[in-house]
Amino acid sequence: MEEAIKNLQEKMEARYKDHILHVLNGFHMLQRFKTNNLMKENQTYVPFNEAMCWGEADTKIFSDCFIEKRVKSLKTTEAEYRRIVIESLKPLLKEKFDSIVLWFGDDMFCQINLITILAYLEQSGYKGDVLFCMVLERSEEIVSDAFKIEVEGYLDIYKAVIYNHEMPALKMLPVTYQAIKMYLNYRTEESPIMKYIRDNFEKEHLVNDLLRRFPEYGLGDLQYQTIIEDIRK
Template sequence: MMIPKKTLHILNGQAMYQSYKETGFLKQEWMVPFNEAMCYGGTCENLFSREFIEMRKKVHHVTAEQYMGHTLKLLQPLLKKEFSQLELWFDADMFCQINLLTLLAWLDKADYKEAIDIHLVGERFEPVSHFTIKAKGYYSIYKQVLIEKAMPEAILPAPIKKGIELYLGYLNKDSDLMQYIQMHQNVPEKQLVAALIQEFAQYGLGDTQYYEIVRKQRQPK
């Protein structure tokens, strides 16, 4: 008796997951969201470990139990390798591409050798392009980028490379984002955050991250 192939679809976050559920896209397919914002806050080499949980819960201002329930519990089919095929659905912005890099790094470290289908989606989560890659080499890239904050020599495909370039520069004081915040010091916080989400779609950051960034910038020196 043949065991049926089980394709696991990992989506970048709860919003995409809810959208696909409501619209019936990937209907009857096995979907889980990756509820993280790996482009913001610290991380460590040992992905999804106790150390990782301790670091990421502080970033999100939650308890370890809350973090595990919101993020890692949903990822168990991936972490336990309960699938035979993997498809990842991510936007092309920085936020999504750094999340994608993190998952590829874990797969590389876990010695996952099969081909992985990557789907890039648009503003309304509709598929816009597709490519197939293998995870080999991405753990090294993850360490260089998220821990050492260095630009690797060679990165493919192009969307991940662009995401990394944006990630390594967006919190620098001379970045377009930081200069915009500096230029609008007198704009009310809520109004400024709404403008940042509109103006800097390439970063893909949400209001939670922008509120923290703006508040840090406006703290008395």
């Protein structure tokens, strides 16, 4: 995958202006870029250290009310949330960039994070080029070309999906549409995750089993443990 990432960055350097920001889906992806020397010296890289598919959020992204709701949903403190999420995103929130490249996976977890960043770009009035580089999480590969995305409409998608928990009637990438369907369903009684947990409640390593069985959701061990505990109540 590293070679494919290098090739993608070379293509983008040839076509887009120099002042480029790369937003990566989380700290682990940022570490992978650092470890494999995938970071260009003249470009900026930031992680989006969130799990937007978990819990509630406000319509005004990264506002004080948004932070308050995310802190409650993630069971953390405001100081920790600001340090881990907001400080890491400071270049996105404070600086101006000609182009923004979004490196996110094709699973539900990553796609809901992607919607949030696209909605924020529309909310903030961003007018530059936005590119989406899609990681195929289950095969550890990356799509060979970036998708150019128009941010207009993503704030309405974000509000419908993450705030109102409804399917939006707006055009979007097929992978995003499928992720939204999974997001709106995964905590319901009809969810394959919920059914599997109920059918295998006594399994000794149920969390590890869920991680292997449902990679398309992108959920982590803490999320699965919480779902299991909620069912047990």
